[in-house]
Amino acid sequence: MIGIFDFVGAVGLFGLRVIGSVFRIPFELEQIWRHIGEAGVRSLALVLSAGLALGVVMTLHTRGALVMFGATAMIPKLQSLGFFVEIGPLVAALLVAGRVGAGNGAVLADMRATEQIDAIEALSMDSFKFLVVPRVVACVIALPLLTVFMDFCGILGGYLSEYTLSHISLHLYLTRAFQGMQWSNFVPPTLKALVFGFIIGTISCFFGYTTNEGAEGVGRAATSSVVVSSLLIILADVILVKIIFLTFPGSAT
Amino acid sequence: MRNHNVTIGIFIVSGLALFTLVLFTIGNEHKAFSPHVDLHTEFANISGLTKGSDVQVAGFDAGEIADIEVPKSPSGRFRLVLRIDQRLNPLVRTDSLVTVDSEGIVGDKFVQIHGGSANAREAAASTTLPSKEPLSLADLLESSNDLINGANGTMKGVQGKLDGTLDAATKTINNANDLIVGIKQGKGTVGMLLRDQTTATEIQQAVANGEQATVSVKQASASLKHASGQADALVSDFASRGLGGKVDQTLLSARGAAGNLDSISGQLHQTMTEALGEDGRGVDAGGNIQQSLSNLTETTGNMAADTEALKHEFFFKGFFKHRGYYSLADLDPTTYRNDRVFTNPDNGRAWLEAARLFEQTSNGQERLTTEGKLQIEEAIAELGDGALNGPLVIEGYSSQSDSGTQLAASHSRALLVLHYIHARYQVDLRNIGAVALRNTPPPGVHKETWDGVCIMALKASS
Amino acid sequence: MSSENSVTLHGVSKSFGEKQVLDNVSFSVGRGEAICVLGRSGTGKSVTLKLILALLKPDAGNIRIGDDEITQLEGQELSRVRRRMGFLFQSGALFDSLSLHDNLALPLRRLTKKSKDEIEEIIDRVLGQVELAGDKHKMPRELSGGMQKRAGLARALVFEPETLLVDEPSSGLDRITASEIDDLLLDQKVRRGSAMIIVTHDLHGARRVGDRFAVLDKGRLAGLGRPQDLEKHENETVRRLVGG
Incomplete structure (x- = not known):
């Protein structure tokens, strides 16, 4: 039990240290840029294909139920709302947690094991600022973008699936998809991805940066990164959704 | 490295562009920028x-x-x-x-x-x-539920009562029919038959049955009236809210049906009274009974139709319309002449002359001759196989000099033929009607005057 | 430089949890002097180096780099003092995501205001010193163990440090390769006058490069002095480690 509190405290301090370091020079823009490439661009294919497939599958599932109620006109809206509000941010975050989280955990743990982190310090560089902060910032920046791509692909997949079944026109589909849509259905859930990105970056870097168990610690850091960040994303989602509902009562549809 | 930078740039720019696109699409939806x-x-x-x-x-x-x-x-x-x-x-x-x-x-x-x-x-x-x-959906559902339950109960009551009534009426008709057949088959004179104790009892029994039927029908119509009153109130409520157009229409139809039943029962009552009133005057009683009988059969036919409607569907909209005409019993000469359904030249017609159809009885009434019956059968055969299934109208004509007799004679001729056809072929009474056209056939049949009967088979309505 | 000693440890203690790794250790190294730290495995030799570089904080005691008390420094000040030292890690600790050239260029680019040309010049010079001039565009995984160690040395030299901290220069290397590294260290000491603290198991190399030996036993400084003096030391462990 104490172990849990110890862990929570350590992660919390680590997160605060990240936030505190972000706004100090040097800003490590080059590293941030590089890691946006790592976390964002290299996750794009994964996110796009997953989004497309999920879009198709979700329409196949919801369609039956909605047809039963004669509410086929609701299919596009359900699709867009589903992806904008929840599926987009959450699934993108879980995918990135798997790919980038594991990567960060393993890479940093390996750098620790092979004394590369010490070497950076020995060269008078701030290893935390150099290794951790750009990774977290890159996750925070990349995840909302990936979420938008996920949303886009989800709706595209939904459209393709619906088109094969009912030959609906793209224009009508989009009109219906956005009918009655509020900014609060899109902006806060997408910004939610910022928090998810922060969670993924912080947790994975925490495990990677603080592990000091040699080669065997590398695998453990990667596994722990994925498990803990995925879990925290879902827990945070519960709280964030509630906060969004409280802040934008209109979005609780 | 350069390539890598370009890829990251494209990633960020296209992500932001998509985000902005969605933002503007939603904004347009809400007319935020207009x-x-x-x-x-x-x-x-x-x-x-x-x-x-x-x-x-x-x-x-x-x-x-x-x-x-x-x-x-x-x-x-x-x-x-x-x-x-x-x-x-x-x-x-x-x-x-x-x-x-x-x-x-x-x-x-x-x-x-x-x-x-x-x-x-x-x-x-x-x-x-x-x-x-706003009127909440729950309220609306509740009130329409009440309405449907009420109407349902009423309908069940009406159905039960009408079934009883119909049975009674049918029995009456059968009794009367037997009598008439007896008369026609010449088992003694009509006067004798009427003085005969058994026959008299039978007639009285028939009449009593008829009366009972009337009372039942009246009760039924009263409860229908009540239902329609209830429905009326709801209808006006609905109307004021501009809702439930369909329910509205249905209720109107229900009201129409109730009115129909009302008039039917009135007719029935009158018929019975007439039959009862003429009891003493033997000679006229035969004609009267005949008359009553035809009224009764028409009435029963109508009632059967109405009851069928009520039995089978609550939303009777268009029931009669589907049959292509309203009710053959309601045919009045003026409407008849002007209705395209009846004057349609495609309708099958068989013209039968009075001289060969009828003969005078001793009391001045007409009756069908044996040759006449054969002629009718031939005519029906000529009209084709479908004639007995489709609607038939018997037009009665008389070239008597004064208009009063003309009407009476054309009417009774039509009825004589109608009853014969009914008795001979068991034609559904709902599908056969009689109309007295004095001496003038309707326009479009290329006949100035006629003396006798025309059997007309309606072309299947489109 | 007012102090004649480059690095001075005084009463330094360090423990990880229950385990006392260093207990009241004191020694100093002057300019142009190489001190070899000997000891059995797990006696806190590497920890001593990390304490000197302030990668770890001691539980007690002072560590002075020249006139600066490094245990008290943070941020820019710490960075300034660290830059006066070079650290050769056991496995080289090259950044695997960067080419050899970028491994050397990174600290120069980030911590100095030198122009691109100057940086290239420094890189070529130090790589020339460790005889890797032709391999500067290779990635670390393409280099052999000895090359990696020489590359690590080159990186430690880019700031022209007064003090060189060397962790196990010969580990994992054959005798010939190891002696090449020793030659490079000797060259640094003699030509540049660097102070050196070398943690090693390799007695042969230590005797070539080291002026004095510091022998650690169970966290304590068991012996400190010239190798020939330590051979006659009263402590048996010291005698055996020094190869007496």
């Missing part, structure tokens, strides 16, 4: 509307609820700020009514601003428009 006008309205109950709920003007997506002010006391009302597209402002007048509608049963609630009257002023910004409190 000129708009704020109007106000008030509701005591906003039935689940929220900030951002859609606003339509005359069914056109016009904007959204920009704000909802909560009342400070229970007597106050919610004040809604409706933000609508300026282009639609001309449709909104100071007398435009605002209601809360919902998109189908499971859909969202939205505000509907109805188009105002043309001569009212255009609603300026911040005008408070009149509103009509």
Whole structure:
């Protein structure tokens, strides 16, 4: 039990240290840029294909139920709302947690094991600022973008699936998809991805940066990164959704 | 490295572009970037509307609820700020009514601003428009449920009673039929038959049955009337809310049916009274019974049709129409001559001359001759196989000199033939009718006058 | 430089949890002097180096780099003092995501205001010193163990440090390769006058490069002095480690 509190405290301090370091020079823009490439661009294919497939599958599932109620006109809206509000941010975050989280955990743990982190310090560089902060910032920046791509692909997949079944026109589909849509259905859930990105970056870097168990610690850091960040994303989602509902009562549809 | 940078750049730019695109699409949906006008309205109950709920003007997506002010006391009302597209402002007048509608049963609630009257002023910004409190779906369902339950109960009652009545009436007719057949087959004179104790009892029994039937029908019609009264109240309620058009129509039909039953029972009653009144005067009684009988058969035919309708469907809309004519019993000569259904040259017609059909009896009445019966059978055969299934109308003609006799004779001729056909072929009484046309056939049949009968088979209605 | 000693440890203690790794250790190294730290495995030799570089904080005691008390420094000040030292890690600790050239260029680019040309010049010079001039565009995984160690040395030299901290220069290397590294270290000491603290198991190399030996036993400084003196030391462990 104490172990849990110890862990929570350590992660919390680590997160605060990240936030505190972000706004100090040097800003490590080059590293941030590089890691946006790592976390964002290299996750794009994964996110796009997953989004497309999920879009198709979700329409196949919801369609039956909605047809039963004669509410086929609701299919596009359900699709867009589903992806904008929840599926987009959450699934993108879980995918990135798997790919980038594991990567960060393993890479940093390996750098620790092979004394590369010490070497950076020995060269008078701030290893935390150099290794951790750009990774977290890159996750925070990349995840909302990936979420938008996920949303886009989800709706595209939904459209393709619906088109094969009912030959609906793209224009009508989009009109219906956005009918009655509020900014609060899109902006806060997408910004939610910022928090998810922060969670993924912080947790994975925490495990990677603080592990000091040699080669065997590398695998453990990667596994722990994925498990803990995925879990925290879902827990945070519960709280964030509630906060969004409280802040934008209109979005609780 | 350079390539890598370009890829990252594309990633970020396209992500932001998509984000902005969605933002603007949603914004357009809410007309956030087009000129708009704020109007106000008030509701005591906003039935689940929220900030951002859609606003339509005359069914056109016009904007959204920009704000909802909560009342400070229970007597106050919610004040809604409706933000609508300026282009639609001309449709909104100071007398435009605002209601809360919902998109189908499971859909969202939205505000509907109805188009105002043309001569009212255009609603300026911040005008408070009149509103009509929403009727909740639950209320509506409850009241229509009550209505249906009530109507259902009534229908069951009516059905039960009508079934009984019909049985009684059929029995009566059968009794009377037997009598008539007896008379026709010449078992003694009519006077003798009527003086005969057994026959008299039979007739009385028949009459009594008929009376009982009348009473039952009256009871049935009374409860139907009650039902229709109840329905009336609901109908007016519905009408005032502008809802339930279909239910409305159905109830009107129900009312029509009830009225029909009413008149039927009246007819039946009259028939019975007549039959009873003429009891003493032997000679006329035969004709009277015959007359009554035909009335009764017509009536029963109608009743059977009505009952079928009531039995099978609650929403009787168009029941009679489907049959292509209204009720053959209601045929009056004037309507008949002018109705295209009957004057259609495609209808099959068989013209039979009076001289060969009828012979005079000793009391001055006419009856069918044996040759006449053969002629009728031939005519029916000529009209084709379908003639007995489709509607048949027997037109009676008489070239007597005075118009009163003309009418009476053409009427009785038509009926004589009708009864023969009915008795000979067991034709469904709903499908056969008689009409007295004096001496003039309807236009379009290329005959100036006629003396006798014309059997007309209606062409299947389209 | 007012102090004649480059690095001075005084009463330094360090423990990880229950385990006391260093207990009241004191020694100093002057300019142009190489001190070899000997000891059995797990006696805190590497920890001593990390304490000197302030990668770890001591539980007690002072560590002075020249006139600066490094245990008290943070941020820019710490960075300034660290830059006066070079650290050769056991496995080289090259950044695997960067080429050899970028491994050397990174600290120069980030911590100095030198122009691109100057940086290239420095890189070429230090790579020339460790005889890797032709391999500067290779990635670390393409280099052999000895090359990696020489590359690590080159990186430690880019700031022209007064003090060189060397962790196990010969580990994992054959005798010939190891002696090449020793030659490079000797060259540094003699030509540049660097102070050196070398943690090693390799007695042969230590005797070539080291002026004095510091022998650690169970966290304590068991012996300190010239190798020939330590051969006659009263402590048996010291005698055996020094190869007496």
